[in-house]
Amino acid sequence: MTGRTTDESRRLAKRLAEEISRLAVRPIRLMEVCGSHTVAIFKAGLRQLLPAQVELVSGPGCPVCVTPNEYLDTAVAYSRQPGVIIATFGDMLRVPGSSSSLAAAKMAGADIRIIYSPLESLDIAAANPTKTVIFLAVGFETTAPTAAATILAAEQAGLANWFALSAHKLVPPALRALLEAGGTRIDGLILPGHVSAVIGEAPYRFLAEEYRMPAVIAGFEPLEILQAVHSLARWLRLGEPRLANQYRRVVKPEGNPVARAVLGRVYGEADAAWRGLGVIPASGLVVRKEYQRFDARRKIPVEPEAAREPDGCRCGEVLRGMISPEACLLFRQACRPENPVGSCMVSAEGACAAWYKYGSGRWQG
Amino acid sequence: MMNGDRITLAHGSGGKLSAALVKEVFAPAFSNGALNELHDGARVRMPGAQLAFSTDSYVVKPLFFAGGDIGRLAVCGTVNDLAMCGADPAYLSAGFIIEEGFPVADLARIVSSMGAAAAEAGVAIVTGDTKVVEKGAVDGLYINTAGIGAVLPGTDVSPRRIRPGQDILLSGTLGDHAVAVMAGRYGLELPPAVVTDCAPLNGLVKEILTAAPTVAVLRDPTRGGLATALNELALQAGVGMMIEEGTIPVRREVAAVCDLLGFDSLYLANEGKFLVIVEPNYTEIVLSVLHRHPYGREAAVIGRVTAAPAGQVGLRTIVGGVRLLDMLVGDQLPRIC
């Protein structure tokens, strides 16, 4: 809450929307990269406020959504090994893999623990010395530093039965891949707030410099998002692609060097597979040699099933902003939050789940 | 739901899967006119009387939490289910399933809290049952209560009577109960203002129905919260609803906890709040009755019934956008009552 009264917020929002309408002389398509922005936009009903010529599309910034099936299948295969405890955040549980999910494995008897902080997985390992604990480390630059700190803590504690199954991803290389591939017809980007708090402004410079793509690092309050849309509409009108940080109270221009240092100590960059985007160069993090004894993939043999995507699921195109969830024939039919077909319907931050939950954006009343 | 499926915690959440469980498993087996109304309690006819009858089981964890305990909850929950049918609760039953090894002192504390709640509500607990099961078969203690009362004459509280144009009133702040229980469960420190809202609402409901006998419907947003209660009513009545986010009362401290933990107060369980849907010419009367009563001080008009879109609830947000307010899917917080 910003402390503004409803009347004031409404007046401001209306003024911004009118300005946006005046500035957007042609149809413009803006992508909110981050799943938290997707949810914030829906929760505030912002699409309803915007003129018809301004379209907001969701991007690849939902960590659970972009985690490929191969990863989930590996996690499920580990969970079935005797003596293994899987420690994971709750949102991974229901994501369907190729033929099963962690939730199904849990029902069938696998020992899967929901944790709220990666450090809890260390406590589980300490309390179960005869078991093997595997922590599912997924997420962007936001959560990767904590995972790195957990690996350092595991080393300090001398834990021999704790491992990370790591699939951390980096946002800027994914944006480059998206723009490089073309065809998304995106005119501007609303950049993630929390990721930027770690990486700062510099990694986004290429957007305007190389692709003439205006971009705003934005906060999550409805008025902040409208402000970002307003700036993008203005620069598009002026034909001046710029990068702006409008979330200064949280995002320092240089980001968080301390978090990045921890990250850099434990992880190095590597190519990574994204659901929907394929393998993107230098877009993921792998555990450095010095810490490889905590790397589950290297230390614990596993044979996951051959990964395949669910028939008919168009998550890949949704994540690239090519289609809206409603273009998927399964949306609201076979695929619902209580019975999800693809990952974008599972995570609360997934575009399909948000479109479903909040009614597709524009209220037909 | 399919035959190979298993019961998940979400089937007990009060949201979409609970509705599916009732519709696909229970209703076909038990179908009858009183049940099919799918109200909080059933309204049944006995020779010479129009009665309401209801039952509920209580599995809240922990058993004691800020401002209440499982005993007070078990009495108030069933009393409120009857009140929501427009009835005057009179008699309750209480069944206990107790785990071997449970401290008698705790049981005595719970039972005396039930006695106090019954006295406050003006009901008598007239029959009961106790079973003890071996360690591990239940988690401490579960309680079932059932209750019966006479429907207040001259009232007809039923979703069938919801019409476009009626006002939607909420009796007070959202989320207090869920946050109090959650804090107890996870050992969170709460500001002293945040306690369960668990309370018997029959006295207040009786005053409202006396002042405004034409009230269309009453509903307490327990599991699944306000959003789920509104959706159920919209579906049952085949109407739409438009809710004004800025008018929904939420305690500042509760909003802060929700922000911190990622909960949405619109989906959190309440145990001492209810919705009133009424023709607009009675709105002021109902509101003034609510405001005079300790359990209705923060009551507000939060929205209006609309003709379309049938079965859907819209939320006009603080900034003036509109979005769908859907039913709860999955379980935000199992074992909240």
Ligand code: SF4
């Ligand atoms: S609606 Fe379901 S099946 Fe379709 S793209 Fe989204 S997640 Fe995949």
